[in-house]
Amino acid sequence: xxxxxxxxxxxxxxxxxxxxxxxxxxxxxxxxxxxxxxxxxxxxxxxxxxxxxxxxxxxxxxxxxxxxxxxxxxxxxxxxxxxxxxxxxxxxxxxxxxxxxxxxxxxxxxxxxxxxxxxxxxxxxxxx
Amino acid sequence: xxxxxxxxxxxxxxxxxxxxxxxxxxxxxxxxxxxxxxxxxxxxxxxxxxxxxxxxxxxxxxxxxxxxxxxxxxxxxxxxxxxxxxxxxxxxxxxxxxxxxxxxxxxxxxxxxxxxxxxxxxxxxxxxxxxxxxxxxxxxxxxxxxxxxxxxxxxxxxxxxxxxxxxxxxxxxxxxxxxxxxxxxxxxxxxxxxxxxxxxxxxxxxxxxxxxxxxxxxxxxxxxxxxxxxxxxxxxxxxxxxxxxxxxxxxxxxxxxxxxxxxxxxxxxxxxxxxxxxxxxxxxxxxxxxxxxxxxxxxxxxxxxxxxxxxxxxxxxxxxxxxxxxxxxxxxxxxxxxxxxxxxxxxxxxxxxxxxxxxxxxxxxxxxxxxxxxxxxxxxxxxxxxxxxxxxxxxxxxxxxxxxxxxxxxxxxxxxxxxxxx
Numbered sequence: 001x002x003x004x005x006x007x008x009x010x011x012x013x014x015x016x017x018x019x020x021x022x023x024x025x026x027x028x029x030x031x032x033x034x035x036x037x038x039x040x041x042x043x044x045x046x047x048x049x050x051x052x053x054x055x056x057x058x059x060x061x062x063x064x065x066x067x068x069x070x071x072x073x074x075x076x077x078x079x080x081x082x083x084x085x086x087x088x089x090x091x092x093x094x095x096x097x098x099x100x101x102x103x104x105x106x107x108x109x110x111x112x113x114x115x116x117x118x119x120x121x122x123x124x125x126x127x128x
Numbered sequence: 129x130x131x132x133x134x135x136x137x138x139x140x141x142x143x144x145x146x147x148x149x150x151x152x153x154x155x156x157x158x159x160x161x162x163x164x165x166x167x168x169x170x171x172x173x174x175x176x177x178x179x180x181x182x183x184x185x186x187x188x189x190x191x192x193x194x195x196x197x198x199x200x201x202x203x204x205x206x207x208x209x210x211x212x213x214x215x216x217x218x219x220x221x222x223x224x225x226x227x228x229x230x231x232x233x234x235x236x237x238x239x240x241x242x243x244x245x246x247x248x249x250x251x252x253x254x255x256x257x258x259x260x261x262x263x264x265x266x267x268x269x270x271x272x273x274x275x276x277x278x279x280x281x282x283x284x285x286x287x288x289x290x291x292x293x294x295x296x297x298x299x300x301x302x303x304x305x306x307x308x309x310x311x312x313x314x315x316x317x318x319x320x321x322x323x324x325x326x327x328x329x330x331x332x333x334x335x336x337x338x339x340x341x342x343x344x345x346x347x348x349x350x351x352x353x354x355x356x357x358x359x360x361x362x363x364x365x366x367x368x369x370x371x372x373x374x375x376x377x378x379x380x381x382x383x384x385x386x387x388x389x390x391x392x393x394x395x396x397x398x399x400x401x402x403x404x405x406x407x408x409x410x411x412x413x414x415x416x417x418x419x420x421x422x423x424x425x426x427x428x429x430x431x432x433x434x435x436x437x438x439x440x441x442x443x444x445x446x447x448x449x450x451x452x453x454x455x456x457x458x459x460x461x462x463x464x465x466x467x468x469x470x471x472x473x474x475x476x477x478x479x480x481x482x483x484x485x486x487x488x489x490x491x492x493x494x495x496x497x498x499x500x501x502x503x504x505x506x507x508x509x510x511x512x513x514x515x516x517x518x519x520x521x522x523x524x525x526x527x528x529x530x531x532x533x534x535x536x537x538x539x540x541x542x543x544x545x546x547x548x549x550x
Contacts, residue, residue: 036148036380037165039449039474039501058525060450062164062380062474065525091163 345389
């Protein structure tokens with residue numbers, strides 16, 4: 001249910017390494033389902049540098065405003081420009097269409113990030 | 129100790145149709161199905177169906193029922209209907225409040241006159257018991273009984289322009305039912321034994337009380353049926369409305385629609401403070417001069433005394449759809465804290481263009497206006513602010529600029545003649 005080519009945080013962000021030193025970052029399918037309709041995504045500037053765990057943006061849903069935290073350290077090299085007109089892409093397909101920022105990874109991924117199976121188990125434990 | 133949450137007769141239907149369920153009062157209720165945004169837009173453009181069986185219904189009857197309500201309810205039952213302030217006649221309903229002796233709101237309510245000595249009082253979820261006890265305490269020797277019907281009834285609201293066509297498909301003699309059924313009136317009865325039960329029936333003979341009212345600002349009906357009929361009636365309406373885009377709606381859309389219609393949520397926008405100086409003066413029996421009341425009622429003396437110093441509740445609208453968390457949020461005027469935020473939601477059907485607010489339903493909406501929604505709600509501040517005043521509202525995460533307004537979503541349909549929608 002969660003793509004195997006992504007790593008996940010317990011706070012429901014994903015990072016998808018693209019193999020060229022960059023990675024896509026966004027929120028997981030579980031997160032978008034819990035939030036409901038995403039109506040606005042507030043993203044940082046290209047060039048902004050973040051440590052893992054830093055807040056990089058907010059996602060606003062019908063229900064609430066939630067912060068998004070960096071699953072990995074890096075510099076923002078691209079924003080998903082589609083989200084300004086189509087924030088609902090985060091609901092429709094949070095990885096392929098609804099990714100939020102592309103970053104140049106700063107070092108290796110934190111080994112504490114969850115793989116798809118571990119994340120699925122985490123989600124299952126949270127929903128109890 | 130936690131108590132088991134109650135379910136309406138439609139709970140299994142909601143679960144089977146993908147509803148996100150939340151606790152609301154004593155109940156487990158759908159907050160949205162697939163999309164709260166689409167549900168909100170459906171009610172403005174087509175129609176939406178709401179399970180409102182969590183609302184509480186009281187029967188107040190007996191020789192002195194009028195007398196008790198005239199004392200406890202804020203509207204003057206002798207002068208509250210239409211522009212001419214006619215008395216509350218059989219088949220009419222009226223919006224008002226139950227206040228305590230301090231003029232604080234116990235709850236808001238629709239009071240229906242069924243006939244002389246027989247009223248139906250609709251209050252909020254979980255408020256059936258408290259309001260029934262309040263009325264019984266205030267009865268003081270009056271010949272009147274109060275019975276909580278909540279668990280015996282199902283209630284379904286159909287709201288939006290297509291609600292009229294949808295119900296026309298399902299009712300026996302819809303043209304007779306819809307004739308002389310203005311906003312805030314009702315026909316029929318849910319009890320098959322009632323002499324009124326023949327007035328409004330579905331094609332299969334199910335009797336219902338059909339009220340031309342609602343909590344969205346859009347044209348529509350509130351339906352009261354016997355509890356056992358609720359699921360069947362809901363499914364019949366969903367099937368009949370499918371061709372018109374009828375959408376099942378949860379509490380999130382109900383909340384954003386009512387805010388756009390400038391309607392208060394009890395215990396949030398009205399509550400334990402003097403219930404005056406707010407966008408709802410029509411809930412009180414002001415005289416023509418607006419300087420006093422046309423009757424004495426429980427809480428009226430306190431309101432008359434407190435009004436000059438009481439806080440002001442005002443309506444606001446933002447500049448885009450971004451909102452804040454109302455809980456614990458503060459209001460600032462020129463950098464100075466002046467009050468608190470009561471409600472802050474996004475009405476998805478409106479947008480600003482050159483300072484004016486348009487709805488998707490506005491006939492004169494500029495062709496190039498892309499409606500994305502506007503944040504809106506209510507603030508409570510120390511003194512009155514003129515419409516157009518810019519203030520800042522701020523929660524722990526962000527601050528946004530909003531404007532004090534007298535209205536939110538324009539071009540609402542609630543008051544339009546039913547024949548407009550046929």
